[in-house]
Every structure is written in C-alpha cells, then in structure tokens.
Amino acid sequence: MRMAQQFGRTLREAPGDVEIVSHQLMVRAGMIRPLGAGLFSLLPLGWRVVRKVEQIVREEMDAIGGQELLMPVVHPADIWRETGRYDQVGPEMARFKDRADRDMVLAMTHEEVVTDLARSEISSYRQLPQIVYHIQTKFRDEPRARGGLIRVREFTMKDSYSLDRDEAGLDDAYRAHWRAYERIFRRCGLRFLVVGADVGMMGGSASHEFMGPSPNGEDTILICPAGDYAANREVATFRRETPVAEDARPMTEVETPDATTIEALARYLDIPVARTAKAVFFTGASGRFVFAVIRGDLDVNETKLRGASGETALVPATAEQIRAVGAEAGYGSPVGVRDALVVVDESVRDTPNLVAGANRVGWHLRDVNLGRDYAADVVADIASAEAGFACPVCGTPMTAERAIEVGNIFKLGTRYSVALGATYLDAEGVAHPIVMGSYGIGPGRTAATVVEQVADERGIRWPVTIAPYEVSLLWIGTAKDADTVVAADALYAELTAAGIEVLYDDRTERAGVKFNDADLIGNPIRLSVSSRTLAEGQAELRLRSEAESTLIPVAEVVPTIQRLLAGLRAPLTGDPAPAV
C-alpha cells in the first residue's frame, strides 16, 4: 500500500479526552476513529490488524473441528423469552420493535440462536459432537464504555458453541478450546494467563478466562508465584488460617461512641481488626434482605456472596431497609435481626469472641459467638482474596495483577438445550438434552491488549503475525531525487511480488516525519533508502523492536527480509526458526 493513497491519517497529538495508551496510539496511528461512546470505525490500517487476528482465530477453530457459519444480529425477543434471559438481562440488551410491533433484540451473544439451530438440525447421537462458530457483531449497551477498543458497546466477537452427548464430550470440547485459545493468543504475540472465573449470566458449571496482564485492565487476578493457582478476584479462594482455639466467653455490651467504622472500633477498644465482625447489607434480586457477616480484616466479595445467597443480583441496602430488619448501620450485627438471610463467612465461624455491633447507636457487643448468640442461614466463603493471601493449593502468598479479559470459555451444560428443547435420541431411542459449551474471543480487544503490552514511547511494536503490514518501506531525500524514488519504487514492486506485505511511504515528507510515522504505526521491519545508501548499493534495515540498524545490499533485500520475517514468526507460531 502506498501511504500517499492511504485512507486515514496519523495524528501528532491524540485527542485530549483519550486516556489509555492503546486508545491513544491506535487513534494517532490512524487505525480507529470514534463515532460515539463505545462505538468505533476501524480504518483500513486497524481493520487489517483485526482481520489478521480473526484469521488466526479461524485457523485454530477449524483445527479443532469448528465449522464456521453466521447467525443474525437481530433476534426475535421470543427466543430470549424461552430461556428466560429476556427478563433476566437488564438494560445492557438493546430492545426494539419491528414494524409489526414485534419485540426484537440486538444480539449480545448467540446461545439462544445456536440452540434453536441445534433443536432443528440435531436429532441423533450420530450427529454429535459438533463445534460451530461465527465471527459476528455483538451489541452490549454497557453502562460505561471506556478505553478505546478495550471496552466498547458494539464489537465483533468470535463465539463458538460445542454440542455434545454428555459431560465427557463437553469436557473434551472444553479442553480443545482451551488449547486452541492458548495457540491463538500465543500466535497473536499476547502475554496471557488462564484463570478460573465466575459463570455470571451464562450459567453453567465451569468457566475460565484468558487474561492479558495490563495496568489498564479492568479485572484483578490473583496469581500463585509457585504456579499452583490463578483466578479472577471475583472467584479467587485462599487458604484460611487455622481456627482460633479459645473458649467462648459470655457476651457483654460495651459503649463505643462514634465507633462507626471497623478501624475506629478497633482503635477505641484497642483490639486487632481481626477480632471484630463486620456486617454488610444488601437487598437481593428476590427482594430478600441479605445480611453478610465477615471478620473485620476481610472484605465481602459480592460475586461469592451472590452465589452463597442464591441471589442473581445484589444492591446495597438502604438505611430504612437496614432498620427494618432490626439492625443499625455502623453498629450492625446479626444478633437479634429478623427477616434477613444471614450469610456468614468462614472466618467468623473460625474466630470466637468477636466484637460486633449491638444494633444500637454507640454500642457494641464483646465476645459474640456464632451458633450461641445468633444463627447463620449459610456459612460459606464470601471473602475477597487480596494480594499477599495464601495460595489455596500451596500456601505461598499470592500476587495480584490487573488484566484485560480477551477470551472466556464456559461449560453451559443443558441449561439452554432444556429450555429450548434441543434433544437427541441415543442408540436406545431415548431422548437427552444436548450438552453445550460456549466460548468467546474479542479480536478487537485482543489487538488493543497487545498494543497495551508492546507499546513504547514512539508507538506500537506489533508482533509480525498481526501487524498491519510486515514491512514499512520509505525513501529519504527529496522528490527531485529521482534515482532514490525509482529505487524505492522498484523495491516496493519486488517485495510485493515476493508476497511480502509492504506499507510504502511514498509521500514527499521529510525524514523525521516518515520515521516517526513508521515507528507510530509499528510494522516490525523498516526498510529505508536514500541517495546515501544507494551510492553504496545498499538499503537500511531496522527492526521496530531494536535500536540498531544494518545496511544490506539492495540485491539481497528480499531474501534477507524473508529470513527476518521467518525469524520473527517462529517464536509465535512454533514453526522452526530458520538457520541464520
């Protein structure tokens, strides 16, 4: 491609409201342009990158037996009503009516449609297993889009679905996807981790996320440095300390003026925060009051609490709701509360004689004990894991890292096939629901996450596998320097003929402008010629990832670049590196 003809220009400065590095660089490099909140056009340069990611995804999905198809973006609401998600999913699903006043939705995922296909296409165990996938637009009306391509409202997603006879088949499909995803992200040059995750609105029995570590990530993952464990903080567990061995003492009241926070309380009574009990109040989606109790040094993890309480959603309770169950904000404890689901963290079960609220302003209770002074409806792990907490497997203190979710895999089981009646007949003629899995990757978000990881102060350093072009070719000098332009034109033709992807900066610009744009756009190899190099019959070669350049004879440009490209590709694809 000749840059003089390229649609979309580079910018010296990013728009003022752009914050994160991938967003800035992709806008400056002329790869993306905003249309509205969370809505982007992909310009030719950016679209090439995303298409390359998609192509890698296709190849790896095909390699595990996936069959590509295409499902609609617009769905009748009825099919979402059949699975119950029409009411379960909130305003993040866009809804509208067609001209005949029928309720319609914009697809935010495709379990319903693929299950509908399965119930009409699959009738026998002989037709299973199957993996189908598509790369299709999704719309999720996020309450807050942010970070360029990291969190958008409209995006394309590769989603695949496995259809199996039984759990063992699902396990195979799940493992196959796991391996395929590892290959995909490795080929994209992404640094990533696989972590255990929450199943969320998808339902089902297991889920893992593929996370690209980045300070701009929206998720926190906990990692065991010994390599024994990695999980999203939403679900991360940790090894608990051994229970405190201590006889229960009689409960007594103590006046604690102005001690409305755990810290203030511990200071006032001169006790460790770990000897206090903290109460946190929520109203569940069912309308039930959820009364969570946890030791003062820990925090409640809402995802875990949701699971333990059986509620699909939790919102903080209001002061009136808190008083209605007999508690008092700031001085709350489960002692004497009514009409509430009391969920107690294991830490409280394992630590006797805690200081807890008296449900009376200015008063606390000493030596409160679970079972004697109040009852728990549920005792569970509802604590949030933090950096430094012990690995649940080996006990090593874990580290916490921010990361971007680039892919996820779910074992769905039979939730959708039962709801929609997608069944097959086994060899005995008995009907069974199809066992399903669903698996997603966001190619645009993957590309942006790579940028987050590889950017330097000059711009992007694309891995060769997903760079918009393999080579940036530029001539240095003036347009009147006809010989230089002729030589560069010839190199462009020669490289292109050899099947090498070249972005040719044929513009009449000064050297600095061309170098800076090449660094910004970030193709892995830069080749430049000028009257100076040509006088020696040479061209200058430089890798975007390195500071040093070398001169090579013009006649050897094509084989040299082919060798370099193979060398850059090898560590990403697992192909053998060429002999040097």
Add this chain to the structure above:
RNA sequence: CGGGGUGUGGCGCAGUCGGUAGCGCGCAGCGUUUGGGACGCUGAGGCCGGAGGUUCGAGUCCUCUCACCCCGACCA
C-alpha cells in the same frame, strides 16, 4: 445511576471586567530547505455543543438540555 470534568476550525489549546474570535499543528499555493515531526510569504477553514433567558450588546452571565471523558456502581 451517583460523583467529578470538558465542549471554541481536522487535532492540541488561549480567550481577562460582557464590546462582535485568536495561537500552534495540520490543510492549499509559491519559494527556500531536506536522514528523526524545517522555514518564510500568501490563503482556505468557526452558528464558540444546542435551546431559552438577562443585556444596547453574550464564547464570556443565568436556566434548561445534549454529547463526550474520568472515578465509582454495573457488566460475559
């Protein structure tokens, strides 16, 4: 949805006490320059997010509204 912020030419910004809009970059033309974002001259380009109000007069003051960004809530 709560809190904070910003809307002035394609991009980055200034605009004081209310007096009829400016700078840098970019863009077009000409000339000089030419290996890491050159210089000079000339020029094009703005309903100051929108609506209402106050005023002789509003980019500037008031009210409402819209959009975008950040933090939080939320979220596969």
